[in-house]
Amino acid sequence: MRRLRRNALPANTVDLARYLIGKTLVHDTPKGRASGRIVETEAYVIGDAAGHAFRGQTRRNRSLFLRRGHAYVYFIYGVSYLLNVSSEQVGVGAGVLLRALEPLEGVDLMRERRGVERLQDLARGPGRLTVAMGVGIHDDGLDLCGDGALWLGTEARSTGEVGVSIRIGITREAHRPLRFFERGSRFVSGPGRLNQPI
DNA sequence: AGTGCGATTGACT
DNA sequence: GTCAATCGCACTA
Numbered sequence: 001m002r003r004l005r006r007n008a009l010p011a012n013t014v015d016l017a018r019y020l021i022g023k024t025l026v027h028d029t030p031k032g033r034a035s036g037r038i039v040e041t042e043a044y045v046i047g048d049a050a051g052h053a054f055r056g057q058t059r060r061n062r063s064l065f066l067r068r069g070h071a072y073v074y075f076i077y078g079v080s081y082l083l084n085v086s087s088e089q090v091g092v093g094a095g096v097l098l099r100a101l102e103p104l105e106g107v108d109l110m111r112e113r114r115g116v117e118r119l120q121d122l123a124r125g126p127g128r129l130t131v132a133m134g135v136g137i138h139d140d141g142l143d144l145c146g147d148g149a150l151w152l153g154t155e156a157r158s159t160g161e162v163g164v165s166i167r168i169g170i171t172r173e174a175h176r177p178l179r180f181f182e183r184g185s186r187f188v189s190g191p192g193r194l195n196q197p198i
Numbered sequence: 199a200g201t202g203c204g205a206t207t208g209a210c211t
Numbered sequence: 212g213t214c215a216a217t218c219g220c221a222c223t224a
Contacts, residue, residue, distance in 0.1 A: 042205070044205075050205075051205085052205080055221080055222095058220080058221075059220090060219080060220065060221085074205090074219090074220095075218075075219060075220090076204060076205070076206065076218095076219090077203095077204060077206050077207080077216080077217065077218080078204095078206095078216070078217030078218035078219075079206060079207060079208095079216075079217060079218085080205095080206050080207070082205060082206085084205085097205055099205085125206070125207075126205070126206075127206050127207065128206090128207080167205070168205075168206095169204085169205055169206070170204090170205060171204095
């Protein structure tokens with residue numbers, strides 16, 4: 001498993017969201033490495049009223065405006081941190097939300113961080129994913145294509161068919177087919193009907 | 199300074 | 212399946 005180079009990333013948000021299915025997310029910390037296969041993403045595209053960049057750049061969302069391949073981490077509902085990958089050119093606000101992982105390395109570390117045992121519950125859901133991976137607000141703005149501790153990796157094995165559905169948990173632009181997931185994966189979040197072929 | 203609400207989760211029926 | 216918790220942020224005044 002090698003680091004993804006920035007120029008390997010597709011240059012638009014929807015293509016990147018689909019491309020990231022089957023790739024890996026890795027976090028190296030003093031407690032060890034945690035990694036997982038990305039099995040579910042959502043695209044928040046240019047001009048998307050459901051996206052955090054819609055009303056322009058602010059202190060909170062500035063990482064969305066970094067060159068593609070940077071982390072945008074934010075706090076939601078007073079409960080959870082969510083991790084996105086910025087997806088366009090510098091100055092253009094858009095990103096891909098990472099919603100679920102299939103754990104690969106550091107499973108015991110993930111269990112410790114999450115306080116649950118079942119493999120399929122460790123990183124199923126965007127807030128659970130960040131807990132399992134030890135990702136927080138201090139990771140906002142990091143370059144995921146650099147040589148840092150948090151990085152995107154090549155696929156660990158061949159990727160299954162990619163399904164498409166509407167996005168979860170939003171009201172604006174709710175009809176758009178911008179959620180991507182590995183079909184048949186037990187590690188994907190969301191209601192069952194959204195995980196069936198369209 | 200006050201207000202409304204959200205890219206969720208975990209507990210509970 | 213339903214629902215409350217919880218708080219930072221953006222917006223209005």
